[in-house]
Amino acid sequence: MTRLLTLLLLLIASPLWAAVSYDSVANSGLLSGVNTASYTHTVGGGCSNAAVAIGIYGYGGDRTVTSVTVGTGGGLVNAVEMGGQYANGDGGGYNQWTALWVASGVGTAGQAINVTLNSSQTKLYVSTVSYCGVNALTPTGTAVISYDLNTTPTIAGISSATGEIAVGAVIQRENTGSSTCAVSSINNRDNATETYYSTYLLGDTAGAASVNLTWTCSDSDAWSGVGVSLKASTGIAPHRQRRLVVFQ
Secondary structure, eight states, rough: OOOOEEEEEEEEEEEEEEEEEHHHHHHHEOEEEEEEEEEEEEETTOOOOOEEEEEEEEESOOOOOEEEESSGGGEEEEOEEEEEEEEEGGSSSSEEEEEEEEEEESSSSSEEEEEEEEEEEEEEEEEEEEEEEEEESSBBBBOOEEEEEEEEOEEEEEEOOOOEEEEEEEEEOOOOOOOOOOOOOOOOOOEEEEEEEEEEEEEEEOOOOOEEEEESSSOOEEEEEEEEEBBBEEEEEEOOEEEEEEOO
């Protein structure tokens, strides 16, 4: 005689990986003779698990950034530095520099961006891009710092993956004061040029196993850049129910 001995329910939780997506961009405008920048970046109301990438660009001062915050009061988030470098890796003759910071777990609506350096800059520019669906606990992969002289600005070999977004900040020194920089395979989120022969670039592209961020500039001298991949947030899928029925 066959009897039903056991009915076993196995509950299995499966992670869901949401894709990172672009939200909005803002910047400080070009500032002169200061060591701070403050402005408001608006994050979309439907942007869950938001993060902000902050490109910081300076000329004529030490590149040490002492504080980068996003938000105010109970919603204040301290950004984390991904890295920074002088153009051509030289803090003497090429004292243009760039740095990239990332703040995760930020709120929506108007977010105060506050950047402080340890010395005043002849020129200072800050650019921010917000993204949705970023992992709040582990928002980034390993950063890549690149720099060179008289070559195409390229942050090469950023480790990423499908569903992620690789973002990078580049400063490039040029000789004419009228250089233009174009992109073909990436998104150019912000692009500004000032009269001290510097161009400030912030761009991104969809993630893959290895990603390059490249700008083609009409006149490029020394440059430096920092890039990193933003990792996707996770959720828990509804439990799938599996039945194991044993007969004897």
